[in-house]
Amino acid sequence: MAPQFPTGTDYVQEFVLALATWASASARAGLASLLQSFGESTEPDYLAIVPVYNRMLAIALLVVGAVIAIGLVEHILGGQLGLSWNLVPRVLIAVFFAFGGLTLVQYLSAYAALLATAWSPDLGQYAQSLTDPASVDHLSRHASAGTLGALIFTALLTILMAVIVHLELLVRAALMLTVTAFIPLVCVLAIWPRMTAAAVQLVEFLVGLMLSKFVVATVIYIGFGLVIPAMHGAQSAEGKAGWLSAGLAILLIATFSPAILFQGLRFAHGSAGGMVRGWGAGAISMMTMGSIARLGSGLGRSAVTRFRRGISKTQSRNSNESAAPGRNS
Template sequence: MAPQTPTGSDYVQELVIGFAAWASASARAGLASLLQSFGDSTEPDYLAIVPVYNRMLAIALLVVGAVIAIGLIERILGGQMGLSWNLVPRVLIAVFFAFSGFSLVQYLSGYAALLATAWSPDLAQYAKSLTDPASFEHLSRNASAGTLGALIFTALLTILMAVLVHLELLIRAALMLTVTAFIPLVCVLAIWPRMTAAAIHLAEFLVGLMLSKFVVATVIYIGFGLVIPAMHGAQSADGKAGWLSTGLAILLIATFSPAILFQALRFAHGGAGGMVRGWGAGVVSMMTMGSVVRLASGVGRRGLTRVRQAVSMARSRGSTTSSSRGPDS
């Protein structure tokens, strides 16, 4: 029997299989880099901001007296958000968190980083099953064109995901360092009840940053948990289809739109926008609006009374002058 001559479709198939093999090997390196990103390499180095935090703490302690004075003045002027009997506990709590904020954030950040590595062993198994030579050979020879295309797309998406997620985690570390440096000042300003909202938004923002790595790791684990079994022909327990498409959609969300994930979770919802709005509202509310309105109303009434008196005096002088000239003329 004469040997069969390879056709164009055979060459295309071999080319696709070779490209899939290259993409899978690259995906293994990408997953290894991704697993490393969920470790200590993307955690903030808090020792770098110790001098900054100490100086910010000194500045905060210098303005304690001014903040207390502003709160007492508002209470004297009749404001509802001033300081009265709650002065002593608010000062003690604010100073305590100003001193211990650095250690508290560093302690909680360590446990949050440990929580983000909960899925690392499973992701390592997925990386092995995705790039194992025997498994890949079986998958590439017996898979349909759609499954092979999904394998290539998943591998390329994994490479891109490793880069983007690493950048996002680096930005997370930078934000955590920046926000932590302002903890003493925000705590001292929170002595005044009008500035409590700024401290709450700051705490929400820090909690969201700490848990964001765990959120991204969990979503990536869910995505690969749907994609890898679907490419190997596994079926869902209730017989529903769509494992592969759903898993790819989850990986796309984790790669390009992580903000959607944080908006769906309440502990991560206090993002930068909320913090900025809270700070802006706190700064605007530093003016005792009720007292200012009452002061402006009193000044306006006094000015209007003086204007009326001046007008009446001018009219009386004019009438007196006209009456005195009448008989002479």
């Protein structure tokens, strides 16, 4: 019997098997890195800003009197958003949240981080299924060229996703620390009703930052939940096509355009630009020039009216005196 030498088809199969094995190992490494990113490694360290928070609290307590005075002046001048009977409760609530803001944010952030790990066991199973030798051999020998291409693309996307998502979560932690440091000042400014919008913007922004990790983790879980079963030949419950492409599209959105995800979620709709615009509008509305202008224009109109009435009375009196000699003659 003549010896059989390996043909070109055998070399292609070996190359495809090696490439599929490498792609699976890379995807597992990427998923493992993502799981670490959703853990404590990307959570903010609130103890680092304790000195800054205490100093900001001292600054805020120094300006309490000025904020109360501005609110009372606006009420005296007839402004609709001044301070009157609501002064005492607003001051008590603002001071309470100024003192306990750091503790409250740290408490809520811990539970938000716990939500982000809700899908970690399932993502771990997906990573294990990608590196199962039997699964890899099945994919390399029985899957189509499109499925193998999707496997390689998913592996590369997972590696890139691990890097980008980790950087996004680090930026999230930095923003949370920065915004938390300004809580005392914003709480004290919110004593004046005109600055309540700035406090609301701050709360929305913090809530959006806290839950953003959970949103990204959920979307990545949905994407891999569509991609990996489709690569193993599974079909959707309704038998519809495009399962694999839909999962890849979800992973691309989670990697490159996470802002699109937050547009449809009200709790994550606040953004840094919106917060800055809210602070700018609040700072502009702090000026009582509008009330002073309205008061000055009212005084001016009343003075002009009185002056015109005086002139008209003088003219009528003069006309009566000039008509009196004619009657006597």
